[in-house]
Amino acid sequence: MTTTLTQTAAAISMRDIHRTYGRGSAEVRAVDGVDIDFPRGSWTAVMGPSGSGKSTLLHIAAGLEHADSGRVFLGDSDITSSSDRQLTALRRSRIGFVFQSFNLVGSLTAEQNVSLPLRLAGRRPSRADVKAALSSVGLADRGRHRPRELSGGQQQRVAIARALVTGPEVLFADEPTGALDTTSAHSVLDLLRATVDAGQTIVMVTHDPAAAARADSTVFLRDGRVVDHLAGASAGALAARLVQLEA
Amino acid sequence: MFRLSWNGFRERWSLFIGAIVTVCLGVALVQSSLVLLLAAVTGDAPRGSSAIEIMTFDESTTVAITVLSMTLALSAFLAVFVISSTFAFTVAQRQRDLALLRLVGGSRSQVRRLLTGEAVLLGLTGTVIGIPLGVALTSFQERLLARLDLSPSGFDPATPVWVFGASVGVGVGLALAGVLMAARRAARVQPLAALRSTGAARRSMTAGRWFVGIVALAGAGALVLLSPKGGASGGQAMAPCASICGAIALAMLAPVLVSPIAALLLLPFRGVLGRLASANVRDSVRRNASTAAPLIVLVGLVVGQASALSSFASSAKDELRAGTSADLVLESTRPLTLDVSQVQGVRSASTEIDVPIALTLGSGEDRTTESGRLLVVDPTAYAVAHPRAGSLDKLQSQTVAAGPGALGMSPGDTVSVRIGDQRLGKLPVVAKATQTIGGGAALLAPAGLVPTSVLAEAHSRTFVSLEAGADRAKVSAALADHGSVMSIERWLDDSSSEDTKTSTNILLVILGLGAAYALIGVVNAVAIGAAARAHEFACARATGLTRAHVVRTALLESVSVTAAAVMLGLVAASTSWVAVMTTTAEVTGTGALSLPWDIIAGLVGVVVALTTVTSVITSRNATRQAPVALLAARE
Ligand SMILES: Nc1ncnc2c1ncn2[C@@H]1O[C@H](COP(=O)(O)OP(=O)(O)O)[C@@H](O)[C@H]1O
Numbered sequence: 001m002t003t004t005l006t007q008t009a010a011a012i013s014m015r016d017i018h019r020t021y022g023r024g025s026a027e028v029r030a031v032d033g034v035d036i037d038f039p040r041g042s043w044t045a046v047m048g049p050s051g052s053g054k055s056t057l058l059h060i061a062a063g064l065e066h067a068d069s070g071r072v073f074l075g076d077s078d079i080t081s082s083s084d085r086q087l088t089a090l091r092r093s094r095i096g097f098v099f100q101s102f103n104l105v106g107s108l109t110a111e112q113n114v115s116l117p118l119r120l121a122g123r124r125p126s127r128a129d130v131k132a133a134l135s136s137v138g139l140a141d142r143g144r145h146r147p148r149e150l151s152g153g154q155q156q157r158v159a160i161a162r163a164l165v166t167g168p169e170v171l172f173a174d175e176p177t178g179a180l181d182t183t184s185a186h187s188v189l190d191l192l193r194a195t196v197d198a199g200q201t202i203v204m205v206t207h208d209p210a211a212a213a214r215a216d217s218t219v220f221l222r223d224g225r226v227v228d229h230l231a232g233a234s235a236g237a238l239a240a241r242l243v244q245l246e247a
Numbered sequence: 248m249f250r251l252s253w254n255g256f257r258e259r260w261s262l263f264i265g266a267i268v269t270v271c272l273g274v275a276l277v278q279s280s281l282v283l284l285l286a287a288v289t290g291d292a293p294r295g296s297s298a299i300e301i302m303t304f305d306e307s308t309t310v311a312i313t314v315l316s317m318t319l320a321l322s323a324f325l326a327v328f329v330i331s332s333t334f335a336f337t338v339a340q341r342q343r344d345l346a347l348l349r350l351v352g353g354s355r356s357q358v359r360r361l362l363t364g365e366a367v368l369l370g371l372t373g374t375v376i377g378i379p380l381g382v383a384l385t386s387f388q389e390r391l392l393a394r395l396d397l398s399p400s401g402f403d404p405a406t407p408v409w410v411f412g413a414s415v416g417v418g419v420g421l422a423l424a425g426v427l428m429a430a431r432r433a434a435r436v437q438p439l440a441a442l443r444s445t446g447a448a449r450r451s452m453t454a455g456r457w458f459v460g461i462v463a464l465a466g467a468g469a470l471v472l473l474s475p476k477g478g479a480s481g482g483q484a485m486a487p488c489a490s491i492c493g494a495i496a497l498a499m500l501a502p503v504l505v506s507p508i509a510a511l512l513l514l515p516f517r518g519v520l521g522r523l524a525s526a527n528v529r530d531s532v533r534r535n536a537s538t539a540a541p542l543i544v545l546v547g548l549v550v551g552q553a554s555a556l557s558s559f560a561s562s563a564k565d566e567l568r569a570g571t572s573a574d575l576v577l578e579s580t581r582p583l584t585l586d587v588s589q590v591q592g593v594r595s596a597s598t599e600i601d602v603p604i605a606l607t608l609g610s611g612e613d614r615t616t617e618s619g620r621l622l623v624v625d626p627t628a629y630a631v632a633h634p635r636a637g638s639l640d641k642l643q644s645q646t647v648a649a650g651p652g653a654l655g656m657s658p659g660d661t662v663s664v665r666i667g668d669q670r671l672g673k674l675p676v677v678a679k680a681t682q683t684i685g686g687g688a689a690l691l692a693p694a695g696l697v698p699t700s701v702l703a704e705a706h707s708r709t710f711v712s713l714e715a716g717a718d719r720a721k722v723s724a725a726l727a728d729h730g731s732v733m734s735i736e737r738w739l740d741d742s743s744s745e746d747t748k749t750s751t752n753i754l755l756v757i758l759g760l761g762a763a764y765a766l767i768g769v770v771n772a773v774a775i776g777a778a779a780r781a782h783e784f785a786c787a788r789a790t791g792l793t794r795a796h797v798v799r800t801a802l803l804e805s806v807s808v809t810a811a812a813v814m815l816g817l818v819a820a821s822t823s824w825v826a827v828m829t830t831t832a833e834v835t836g837t838g839a840l841s842l843p844w845d846i847i848a849g850l851v852g853v854v855v856a857l858t859t860v861t862s863v864i865t866s867r868n869a870t871r872q873a874p875v876a877l878l879a880a881r882e
């Protein structure tokens with residue numbers, strides 16, 4: 001496909017994406033012909049049964065994994081066949097990640113974790129910048145703590161601060177509340193909502209209808225294909241749709 | 248970047264302690280061997296020594312230099328090998344951390360720089376501890392050499408200050424060399440690897456490993472084929488090297504060999520723990536290879552060298568027995584004032600005066616000088632006492648013959664001989680005695696060539712054949728005033744046990760410390776491997792295994808991997824066995840293989856005991872915390 005995108009409203013555009021794992025009888029079509037646009041300044045949730053290809057789709061969208069075929073655009077730039085160097089540069093400035101298992105560097109304090117992407121990009125963040133990033137996630141007083149001295153919810157908020165500190169165009173989140181209790185999950189979702197309201201684009205994979213209900217719209221996947229797209233649905237409606245798909 | 252290195256270092260010190268220990272011991276071993284080698288190379292005989300004394304000093308200096316350069320070479324080889332495999336393993340264990348760094352925007356070159364920075368830190372730390380340890384090791388090695396009679400008298404090594412600088416270079420250099428390959432590989436890690444909990448890389452065989460492994464394997468094969476064609480000295484040099492090449496080859500190919508063999512060994516264990524251990528062994532290719540590689544090298548090296556030495560020694564003994572025709576031997580430390588062949592009852596006697604010399608071969612660029620021995624002989628009597636030596640009829644005044652231990656010399660050549668400050672000038676080589684496995688004199692010379700002033704101090708040995716029906720006791724009594732007389736059997740036993748002792752001593756010095764070092768490498772790998780499995784162990788316990796079950800499974804794995812490695816080490820050593828058999832068969836007519844069972848059994852015992860103890864201690868340590876605590880604390 002050589003479609004030139006004129007529509008600049010999309011933060012991420014994916015065209016006819018295919019990704020297959022394994023061969024022969026072990027072949028799995030993780031993503032099977034997905035066309036999708038994730039609009040700028042909006043929070044899109046991706047739901048679907050376990051194994052429906054949500055994570056794979058997210059990884060391809062974020063340039064962490066190559067698709068077998070199809071094209072991926074980040075804003076105006078085609079990242080389908082970007083080199084490792086170009087992808088590294090993307091991760092430093094235009095893309096941020098949050099994962100279920102926090103993935104903080106255990107040997108570094110919260111402050112050091114947050115400033116890590118800037119340092120890797122060769123920038124010297126001021127103390128104030130790092131402090132600001134931490135206080136925006138409500139952890140101004142936990143800067144000197146190491147990850148293991150923080151609760152799960154706090155660790156995830158540090159991870160969000162780290163992902164946002166570079167001012168990325170898109171924040172990718174894979175089950176960000178998957179490992180959290182309801183209260184912690186709530187505060188993380190509140191935090192994400194606040195960043196979207198301030199203009200951030202978020203693409204979030206989740207299993208949790210309550211989490212998806214906080215997003216602006218929800219895409220449903222099954223067997224690697226987009227099967228539905230709901231906007232402004234309630235948690236109950238989302239849950240019902242998911243149960244239907246899982247049946 | 249440096250700060251990240253430093254932080255990683257503080258956090259992961261238990262993982263790094265192994266790397267520091269290997270660098271530290273490597274530096275100590277290399278420094279100590281270097282200091283002793285320098286002392287041996289620059290040493291001079293005490294002032295006012297006689298010609299023979301100077302030559303004797305030079306000769307034992309040559310032995311010391313040979314032993315020490317081999318020790319240095321082996322130390323350097325083991326240091327590079329053990330350090331690089333430890334570093335590679337340390338890096339592999341952190342694949343997830345490194346992927347995480349890539350995920351938050353780290354570039355490949357940053358990952359490389361991080362690891363290089365760490366290596367410098369580890370290298371410096373290891374060096375700082377290694378230098379004083381090296382000084383202590385020098386005095387230990389010096390005493391060992393003196394005790395085993397392998398150093399010249401008055402050997403007094405001093406450590407020049409620049410050696411410490413060199414040690415810093417060695418330590419940091421070894422650490423950097425060790426991490427270079429690992430860092431290149433690690434930098435290629437995909438950021439996604441950070442998200443997979445099973446972080447360890449599946450693919451452990453690299454193109455480089457295949458290449459080095461196959462080249463070394465070809466080298467071992469070539470050495471096995473060439474040894475019998477190398478003659479007595481060439482064959483003896485090549486046969487032990489076959490097992491070195493073999494060990495390197497199998498260590499490189501360890502990722503494809505060790506796991507399947509270990510799993511095979513676990514087949515008889517059909518219980519649930521046995522099956523679990525077998526599954527783990529098949530799954531952890533990388534960890535098994537890291538544990539096995541130093542073991543393969545250790546067993547291959549020690550068993551290969553020791554077998555070659557003991558086989559050649561026993562072959563030499565048989566050869567000497569078959570090649571000597573005499574009834575009595577008279578050893579004397581004074582010039583003989585008696586013509587032994589004229590004694591009543593003696594049929595013939597070959598008196599051989601042993602003179603240490605410096606021998607120069609070739610001319611111009613190709614000139615080489617080495618120390619060796621010259622025997623002053625009566626050519627006819629010599630041929631009678633040593634019937635296999637061949638004819639020395641051409642040996643007349645002002646000529647020499649190549650002796651049974653000559654190197655690269657044949658009739659037609661010209662050699663220069665020096666004894667202390669006395670030069671005997673250029674001498675034509677007119678004959679060549681048959682080469683022997685046991686070696687011996689480099690030159691045979693007729694009487695009248697060596698000045699009497701030199702002969703006055705030389706030792707002599709006379710091989711005496713009796714007439715049929717002569718009275719052995721009477722002849723012995725007649726000779727007793729001129730030195731010590733013994734039966735030929737006694738002399739054969741004495742001289743071969745003396746040879747065996749010397750070669751065992753040399754082996755001890757060259758391999759002893761190296762072996763200890765390689766063992767530490769093994770312990771290291773087992774410890775690092777178990778420490779990194781805390782999470783896996785916790786999962787197993789959460790599934791219903793007791794702590795004892797986990798420890799026992801880990802032990803089964805560790806013992807099966809050790810056994811597989813020992814087997815591969817013995818396979819490597821067996822290349823030397825073949826080379827020794829064919830070489831001795833070619834040179835002496837009878838293939839000889841005498842395996843040093845005490846060394847093999849002792850080594851295998853130590854290796855198994857050590858890996859068992861390490862495995863139990865580390866897996867107990869890794870399971871000390873309640874599984875819940877470990878499973879919850881996932882960063
Ligand atoms: N690295 C991989 N190798 C093989 N199969 C994979 C890999 N990653 C994912 N899969 C398969 O692809 C399918 C989709 O996986 P994933 O995207 O992780 O699903 P989800 O996140 O929706 O649960 C699954 O069947 C999974 O088993």
Ligand SMILES: [Mg+2]
Pocket residue numbers: 054055056
């Ligand atoms: Mg998933």
